[in-house]
Every structure is written in C-alpha cells, then in structure tokens.
Amino acid sequence: MAPYDDWNKIDDEDDDELQDLSIFESKRDVILFCIDCSESMLKLYDDPKYEESVQTCHLYYALDAAMQLQKKKIIVGPNDAVGIILFNTTRQPDSSTKTQGSEIKRGTYLYQPIGPLCASTTRELVQLLDASFEDQGELRKEFPPLTGKSVPMGDVFTSCNWVLRDGAPKTATKRVFLITDEDNPHAGAGYRQLTTSARTTLIDLTQAGVTVEPFFINTEEKPFDITKFYSSVLVSDDLEDDNEQDDGSILPESISISRIEDLLSQMRIREVPKRSLFSIPFHLANGFTIGIKGYGLITEQKKGSYKYFVDLGDRMEVATVRTTYVDEDRQAEVDKTKIVYGADLGTSATADDDGNVEESSQNFSARGVKAGHRPFYTAEEIRSFRTLGLEPGIKLLGFKDLSELEFEDNIKHSHFIYPDEMSYSGSKRTFSALLKSMIKKKKIGLALVLTRRNATPMFCALLPQEETHDDSGWNDPAGIHLIPLPFADDMRAAPVDMAFKATDEDINAIACEWIGKLAIKNGSYPPDTYPNPALALHNEQLQASAFREEYDRSTFKDLTEPPVEAIHKRAGQLMKEWKRLLANDPSASIVIATTGSKRKADVSVDEAEIKSKHINGTLAKLRVDQLKEFLKSKGQSTLGKKDELLERVSGWLSTR
Incomplete structure (x- = not known):
C-alpha cells in the first residue's frame, strides 16, 4: 500500500486555519517607527564607533536602525510596509497637498508615510543619513525640536492610530516601535490628567489591533527610569490583572537600551511579529471552557520563495499559479469537490464503477466494493479518518506528577499556549490560577489536542512555566508548554553500549576547569542574536543587488564562528593537559572486537x-x-x- 500521507492528506482551501507556514508569508507586517525628536535626542556626542572625531546623536541611530530594518525587510518581507513618524518637532507637513499624515496632531510629523517597501524610499532615508553624517547639524535643520515643552503622549498615540488607520491594511499585523530617551514627558502641572489620557489613547490603539514595542535609551548621563511614567501607561502582557499590580513596575528592565549602538540588535530580536499558530478553546471540564492561543517557539527561517514573471513587453508582472485537475479522457477540468481518494493497492486493482452506498445498522454509510477492487473515499471522509470526528480544541484529561515526564518523551518541538481573553471572558484569570496551582503542586497536565481541522489528534503533556528573571534582564514568560507525547510505535529500544569513562580525579581536576572557562555567559544562548550564516550571506547579496551597491564578500561576518583565539587564550593549556591525560589513559589503546554480519544476497529479478x-x-x-x-x-x-x-x-x- 502507498504511504499514509500520499492519499489521505487533503488540501482544504476553505479552511481558514493554519495549514502550513505560508501564513507567515501571506500575512503582511506593518511597522510604524515613532521616534522622539527632542533636544536630548538631537544632542551631539563623540561617537566611539569611528576613529576620527565624528559626532552623532540618538536620532541619527534611530533613523539608521529604521533604514537597516527596511533594507532587510525588502529581501525577507517584500509585502510588508514601514512608516516613520516623528514627534516633539516643529516641522509641519505641506498644507498644499493632502497626504496620509496631514491631519495628525500638532508637534508630530509623518516623515515617511506607510507604504510598501521600495528601494527608492529607502534611498531617500540613506541620503538624509549621509548628509547628516557630513554635517552634524543637518538633522536639527531638517527636524527642529520643540523648546520648553513636549507633545503629550496621548497625542502621539492618537497620531499613530490615525496613520495606521489610513495607511495599513486591515488584515495586517500592526506594530509601533516607540524610540525615546525621555522617561517623564509630562513633568510639571497636569501630570495625572495627561497620564490618564495617554493610557486611554494607548488602550484605543491596542484595541484596534496595534502592538506598541518600546525602545528606551538609557545612558550614564541620563538614566531612564520606567517607573516615572511608562510603567503606568504601557499595557503589560503579564497574566496578572492590572488591579493586582501594586508595585508600579509592570515592565521588565530589558526594554531599556544601555548603549544606543545596541538599538539595531534589539530591533532584530523583535523584528518578527508574534503570530499565533492556532486559536482554539481549552475545555477544562464539561461546560467549563476558556480560550487560548498557541505559538511556535522554533521556526526554521528559509530563503524566500521564487516567483514566476511574465514579460508583457513594457512591464514585468508576477504570474499567478493555479492548480487544476483535468480528466485525460474528456480533456476537461474536473470539479475538485467531486474528486475521491483511494489507497494504491497495486497494478491489478481497478476502480469500482458501481458506486453503491449501503446503510448499515451503525448509522454510517458503507460503500460496497467488489473483491479485488479499490475502495474510494470522499474528502470529508478522509478528514474524519484523521480527526476521528473531533473539533479543534484542547481537552484536559487529568494530572500527573512532574517527575513522570521524561526527557525522551519530547519527540517533537512543543507549542506555547497563552490565554485569549477576546474569545472567552475570564480566560486570563482562570489560566493564571491553573498555572499557579500546577507549579505549586509540581504537576503536569495530560490533554487530548487537535490544533486545526486538518490535523491529527494527539495526546500532549501540559508543562507549566513560571515567569523568571535574571541579571541580564531576560525573562521567560508565564505560560504552558504543549508537548506532544509519543505513541507506542514511536518508542524504540536503543542499544546501550557502555563506553570507557574517565576517572573522577581527571574529571574534577582538568575537565571541569576548562569546560567552565568556555561556558556561555549567564548560562543562556540567545538564538535570535546568531542568524543563519548561509541565509544572512544570501540576504546581504540580494540587498546589495536591490540597492545597486557593490558587495564586498570580505565584509561579511559569521557570528556563529567560534572565537578560536579567545578559546586558546582562556583554556588552551588546560585543553592540552586534558589531551595528554587521555593519550596516557590505558583504555585509549583498547580495541573492541566486533563481529561482522553477512549481507543477504539480492535475489530479486525483474x-x-x-x-x-x-x-x-x-x-x-x-x-x-x-x-x-x-x-x-x-x-x-x-x-x-x-x-x-x-x-x-x-x-x-x-x-x-
């Protein structure tokens, strides 16, 4: 019989849920850079990045980060859109032309309207940055700052809302990258009223489907304290309700950037939007349901798919690909809904032309099939075989001790689930109570899971994760990992071969010491900061071609290459000593005799x-x-x- 997936996999074009990773390519991403143009952002300082006495400002680095992100997105996300809005500036839009940002609040200026990424728009920003690099006062001339006052943040969020409303597609993922170094923009009279107005307008912005990603610049001369204003304004993603937050600090310190040069690296980490893979109900008991969203923690980034173009003489247009099924006998297109599916039973099997349907006593249809003939099934029947008649959702079956979850039970990468308050009211509070109880009692959950209508049901372990912080500011969010459990057929008895083991004296004296010197700082490996070198090189070459720039291969830096010199400097002598001990170990010269097995002769003949x-x-x-x-x-x-x-x-x- 043919492999299982060759005949019972249905391509359901009408299914609006995730079928594959094409959702990441089809759904557009809109980023609106909201950059502060105050006096502190335009203040010049000696840039240690350059050997010569070159002065730059925070606004220059913010615009440079926006430009670099646009260059990258032209290659990896050509369907996305980017815009740039500036606030705390006296520059006004041209009143003679009615453009996308002509009606925004006073003190804000839409420098780059939201639109599809193109090389010409990005080149204008490159030219502005080149001019400001030659003339340090160019940005101050281009965007004069407000003096003596600042724009209320409520007006800033309102302007962002209007720009996204007019320029962003309705189905796109909309985000605002807020960049500022002012931790208390409403210092003085009316602080409480302006803070309330800012939070209200931000809630309106988030209810419109917009996410605000803050990038706060923190320097030694001007420390950034998020508790002065932004901790009471920005919306937290914590599972706790807002009324339970009594410390006034709901934002992690990791959103503050201590070095302005790290702004671009922080943006790269948050460049990819957090899109949910599925949104399904979570059935805790009969009649007790909450809503959850599932996220994929691991996704392989690949090269962009190639497209076919048609030469129309005066222009080139993208060719649309459409799949049709044609009857060879009639040479006519066949309706996809009339296609039936069957297993391959060999060359002697022929199709059943009778198509008789008999009703059985179990209240399901059974199609009569002659002996030696092939059975056929409709697309709906095949789908019922896969889903066992279940609807998408998670059904809690019970709990077990955390110690019963073994490492080898994780045969696939897990999903991370988080409550969805928009589907069921009270989901956030209920999910938080379940999570705390599981952590407190050291339990895991067992659940029957069907993530989408065209998937196969599977049993999963619900592994709770508590929110954690460390010295670097990195934190793991609170939530539950959905780990697929293996079936009996997935388990294989692996042969256990006992190898020679070094003595405890050698391990403690030498090995532990040089391994400790090569350990990663803080004990964590951030994969977002180490891109795939082959993919990064490919994208850089495409980027240079798109902007008609010469590409120097020697300038490419592979961040995954190990620092060989630093390794030898830290632990070179210890590694040599470890190698010497291994060479002198008596077990190193022992050869294990193995018996070979004869290959069975091939007796097949055509x-x-x-x-x-x-x-x-x-x-x-x-x-x-x-x-x-x-x-x-x-x-x-x-x-x-x-x-x-x-x-x-x-x-x-x-x-x-």
Whole structure:
C-alpha cells in the first residue's frame, strides 16, 4: 500500500486555519517607527564607533536602525510596509497637498508615510543619513525640536492610530516601535490628567489591533527610569490583572537600551511579529471552557520563495499559479469537490464503477466494493479518518506528577499556549490560577489536542512555566508548554553500549576547569542574536543587488564562528593537559572486537528480464533462489528441484 500521507492528506482551501507556514508569508507586517525628536535626542556626542572625531546623536541611530530594518525587510518581507513618524518637532507637513499624515496632531510629523517597501524610499532615508553624517547639524535643520515643552503622549498615540488607520491594511499585523530617551514627558502641572489620557489613547490603539514595542535609551548621563511614567501607561502582557499590580513596575528592565549602538540588535530580536499558530478553546471540564492561543517557539527561517514573471513587453508582472485537475479522457477540468481518494493497492486493482452506498445498522454509510477492487473515499471522509470526528480544541484529561515526564518523551518541538481573553471572558484569570496551582503542586497536565481541522489528534503533556528573571534582564514568560507525547510505535529500544569513562580525579581536576572557562555567559544562548550564516550571506547579496551597491564578500561576518583565539587564550593549556591525560589513559589503546554480519544476497529479478530469457530459451541461467522468488511473487508453489521450478515458471509465462 502507498504511504499514509500520499492519499489521505487533503488540501482544504476553505479552511481558514493554519495549514502550513505560508501564513507567515501571506500575512503582511506593518511597522510604524515613532521616534522622539527632542533636544536630548538631537544632542551631539563623540561617537566611539569611528576613529576620527565624528559626532552623532540618538536620532541619527534611530533613523539608521529604521533604514537597516527596511533594507532587510525588502529581501525577507517584500509585502510588508514601514512608516516613520516623528514627534516633539516643529516641522509641519505641506498644507498644499493632502497626504496620509496631514491631519495628525500638532508637534508630530509623518516623515515617511506607510507604504510598501521600495528601494527608492529607502534611498531617500540613506541620503538624509549621509548628509547628516557630513554635517552634524543637518538633522536639527531638517527636524527642529520643540523648546520648553513636549507633545503629550496621548497625542502621539492618537497620531499613530490615525496613520495606521489610513495607511495599513486591515488584515495586517500592526506594530509601533516607540524610540525615546525621555522617561517623564509630562513633568510639571497636569501630570495625572495627561497620564490618564495617554493610557486611554494607548488602550484605543491596542484595541484596534496595534502592538506598541518600546525602545528606551538609557545612558550614564541620563538614566531612564520606567517607573516615572511608562510603567503606568504601557499595557503589560503579564497574566496578572492590572488591579493586582501594586508595585508600579509592570515592565521588565530589558526594554531599556544601555548603549544606543545596541538599538539595531534589539530591533532584530523583535523584528518578527508574534503570530499565533492556532486559536482554539481549552475545555477544562464539561461546560467549563476558556480560550487560548498557541505559538511556535522554533521556526526554521528559509530563503524566500521564487516567483514566476511574465514579460508583457513594457512591464514585468508576477504570474499567478493555479492548480487544476483535468480528466485525460474528456480533456476537461474536473470539479475538485467531486474528486475521491483511494489507497494504491497495486497494478491489478481497478476502480469500482458501481458506486453503491449501503446503510448499515451503525448509522454510517458503507460503500460496497467488489473483491479485488479499490475502495474510494470522499474528502470529508478522509478528514474524519484523521480527526476521528473531533473539533479543534484542547481537552484536559487529568494530572500527573512532574517527575513522570521524561526527557525522551519530547519527540517533537512543543507549542506555547497563552490565554485569549477576546474569545472567552475570564480566560486570563482562570489560566493564571491553573498555572499557579500546577507549579505549586509540581504537576503536569495530560490533554487530548487537535490544533486545526486538518490535523491529527494527539495526546500532549501540559508543562507549566513560571515567569523568571535574571541579571541580564531576560525573562521567560508565564505560560504552558504543549508537548506532544509519543505513541507506542514511536518508542524504540536503543542499544546501550557502555563506553570507557574517565576517572573522577581527571574529571574534577582538568575537565571541569576548562569546560567552565568556555561556558556561555549567564548560562543562556540567545538564538535570535546568531542568524543563519548561509541565509544572512544570501540576504546581504540580494540587498546589495536591490540597492545597486557593490558587495564586498570580505565584509561579511559569521557570528556563529567560534572565537578560536579567545578559546586558546582562556583554556588552551588546560585543553592540552586534558589531551595528554587521555593519550596516557590505558583504555585509549583498547580495541573492541566486533563481529561482522553477512549481507543477504539480492535475489530479486525483474519480470521483464525473465520474460526475455523465456523467449530466448535461456531461462535455465537463473539461479534457484531467483526462480523461487519470482514464483513466490506470483503466488505459485516454490517446492521442488530446479527443473520443476523452470517448468512451473515456463507454464506461468505461457499463459500470459
């Protein structure tokens, strides 16, 4: 029979849920850079990045980060859109032309309207940055700052809302990258009223489907304290309710950037939007349901898919690809809904033309199939085979001790689930109570999971994760990992071979010391800061081609290459000593004798070859095992000597 997925996998174009990773390519991403242009952002300082006495400002680095992100997105996300809005500036839009940002609040200026990424728009920003690099006062001339006051943040969020409303597609993922170094923009009279107004307008912005990603610049001369204003304004993603936050600090310190040069690296980490893979109900008990969203923690980033273009003479247009099914006999297109599916049972099977349907006593339809004929199923029947008649959702079955979850039970990468308050009111509070109880009692959950209508049900372990912080500011969010559990057929008994082991004295004296010197700082590996080198090189070459720039291969830096010099400097002598101990170990010269196994001779023979030898009269040249294998494949007896086998093969071939 043909492999399982060859015939029972249905392409459901009407299914609006995730079928594959194409959702990441089809759904657009819109980023609006909201950059502060205050006096502190335009203040010049000596840039240590350059050897010569070059002065830059925070606004320059913010615009440079926006430009670098646009260059990258032209390659990896050509369907995305980017815009740049500036606030705390006296520059006004041209009143003679009505553009996308002509009606925004006073003190804000839309420098780059939201639109599809293109090389010409990005080149204008590159030219502005080049001019400001030559003339340090160019940005101040281009965007004069407000003096003596600042724009209320409520007006800033309102302007962002209007720009995204007019320029962003409705189905896109909309985000605002807020960049500022002012931790208290409303210092003075009216602080409480302006803070309330800012939080209200931000809630309106988030209810419109917009996420605000803050990038706060923190320097030694001007420390950034998020508790002065932004901790009470920005919306937290914590599972706790807002009324339970009494410390006034709901934002992690990791959003503050201590070095302005790290702004671009922080943006790269948050460049990819957090899109949910599925949104399904979580059935805790009969009649007790909450909503959850599932996220993929691990996704392989690949090269962009190629597209076909049609030369229309004066222009090139993208060719649309459409799949159709054609009947070879009638040479006509076949309606996809009328196509049936069947397993491949061999060349002798023929299709059943009767199509009789009989009703059985179990209240399900059974199609009568003649002996030796192939059974067929409709797309809906195939789907029912896969889903067992279940609807997408998670059904809690019970709990077990955390110690019963073994490492080898994780055979696939897990999903991370988080409550969805928009689907079921109270989901956040209920999910938080379940999470705390599981952590407190050291329990895991067992659940029956169906993530989408075209998937296969699976049993999963619900592993709770508590929110954690460390010295670097990195934190793991609170939530539950959905770990697919293996079936009995997935478990294999691996042979256990005992190897030679170093002595405890050698391990403690040498190995632990040089391994400790090569350990990663803070004990964590941030994969977002180490891109795939092959993919990064490919994208850089495409980027240079798109902007008509010369690309120097020697400038490419592979961040995954190990620092060999630093490794030898830290632990070179210890590694040499460890190598010497291994060479002098008596077990290093022991050779384990292994017995080889004979390969079974290939006795298969092609049917066409046997027919040819039968016609030429050279059938006797075949071996006995080959004759028996042929007779066995045809359902004939394999008993007797070679003459009897030859006579039996000749008789079978003569009747064909």
